[in-house]
Amino acid sequence: MKVRGFKASAVKSGIRGKDRLDLGLIVSEVPAAAAGVFTTSRVQAAPVVLGRQRLAGGRAQAILVNSGIANACTGAGGMLNARLCGAMVADAFGIEEGLVQPASTGVIGMPLDVECFRLGIPKLQAALAGDAVSIEAAGVTETGLEAVARAMMTTDTVPKTADRSCKIGGVEVYLAGVAKGAGMIMPDMATMLCFILTDAAVDHGLLRTMLKQSVDASFNRITIDGDTSTNDTVLLLANGKAGAPLLVPGSQEQLLFQQQLDEICLDLARQIVRDGEGATKLVTVRVAQAADEGQARAAARTIANSSLVKTAFFGEDANWGRIIAALGRSGAEFDPEVVSIAFDDVVMVENGVGLGAEVEAAATEVLRRPEFTVTVKLRAGSADADYLTCDFSLDYVKINADYRT
Incomplete structure (x- = not known):
C-alpha cells in the first residue's frame, strides 16, 4: 500500500x-x-x-x-x-x-x-x-x-x-x-x-x-x-x-x-x-436527451432495476419491449413515438418502432458479450444519465434462497 x-x-x-x-x-x-x-x-x-x-x-x-x-x-x-x-x-x-x-x-x-x-x-x-x-x-x-x-x-x-x-x-x-x-x-x-x-x-x-x-x-x-x-x-x-x-x-x-x-x-x-450475485453480464444503461437530469436518472434507474429487463439480459433475449415498458413507468416525460433504443452500436428501435428480425439478430449477438451498453434516446431535451446493472441469473435465486445456511 x-x-x-x-x-x-x-x-x-x-x-x-x-x-x-x-x-x-x-x-x-x-x-x-x-x-x-x-x-x-x-x-x-x-x-x-x-x-x-x-x-x-x-x-x-x-x-x-x-x-x-x-x-x-x-x-x-x-x-x-x-x-x-x-x-x-x-x-x-x-x-x-x-x-x-x-x-x-x-x-x-x-x-x-x-x-x-x-x-x-x-x-x-x-x-x-x-x-x-x-x-x-x-x-x-x-x-x-x-x-x-x-x-x-x-x-x-x-x-x-x-x-x-x-x-x-x-x-x-x-x-x-x-x-x-x-x-x-x-x-x-x-x-x-x-x-x-x-x-x-x-x-x-x-x-x-x-x-x-x-x-x-x-x-x-x-x-x-x-x-x-x-x-x-x-x-x-x-x-x-x-x-x-x-x-x-x-x-x-x-x-x-x-x-x-x-x-x-x-x-x-x-x-x-x-461481481453481482450470480451475474454473468455488466450492463450500462444510458438514457440520453431527457428533459432534465432528474428525469434521465429516473428513467435509467427504472430500466436498470427492472427484473424483466435483467432476466432478458441473462437469456440473451433482445426484448426491447421490456425496456420501453420500464421507461413508460419511470416518470420521465417523453413522446414514445420518437424514442430510439440501441444495444452497443446496433439500433433496434427508431421512432418507437422495432427495425425487424435482422436487426434483432444483430442485437442478440451484442447480448452475448460479457459487457455492453443499452442506449435509450428520449429526444426530449439534452440531459443524460448512466446506471450500471447486471443480469438476473438462476444462481442469484439459489444464493439468496439459502443465504443464512
Missing part, C-alpha cells in the same frame, strides 16, 4: 468459521480528517448509527470491519457491542475511542460474538506492529488492504480494490480504496461497504463535499437487485502524511484530486456490479 501513514490487517476470528478471514482493521498513524456517506434506509445497523455520531467531529483514526453478522436490528445490545469492540481497538492502539469507526456486514438480526473480537484484535495488533513471533503464533493474520477487502466479503467472489495518485504542491499523494458488495445493491446509496484512504491533507468539510460528489456519480448509480441494506457505509480518511500542502478549495489541484476520487469510486462501483 503506497498510501503513507496507514496500516491494515485481517484475521480469521471465528465469526464465520475457522477458515474465513472475517475481521479487518485499518489504522492511521495520526488522527485523520474523515467523511462518510451512509445508508438511506430508515432501518440502520448499530455501526451505522454509531459511525454517524462519531463522524460529526470530522476525524477518525481506525476502521474496524467484520463480515458474517450485520449487527442490525439488535437493539440496545447491538449498540453496546459496537461500542465494546471499538473500545478494544482504542485500548490496543492507545487512541481515542471516538476515533474508531465500526462497520459490519452479514446476516441481519444476529448479535455480534464479542469473544471473537477479544481474540481477533490482539492478532490484528500483532500484525500491524510487525511482530513476527506474535504473527506466527496467531497463525491466521494477514496484512494489507487486500486482506481487509477479503475479510469484508460475504457473497462476493473476489476482493475489490483500487488506487490512484496525483500531485499537490509538487508532492505525489496517493489514494487507495477497498469495497465489498454483491447483493442487496440498490441506490441510493448502493448496499456496500467502501473505505478510501489518502495521505493528502484535506479539511474535513471539503473532504465531505468531494466524497458526496463522487458517491453520487458512482455508488448512487448502480443496482444489482433493487434492495437497500441496513449497513451501507462509505468512509474517506485523509491523514496528510504525504507532506503536501493543504488542498485548496476551487484550485486546479482540488479538481485533479476530485477526479482521482471519482475514478476510484467508479472503479469500485463497476467491480461491485460485475
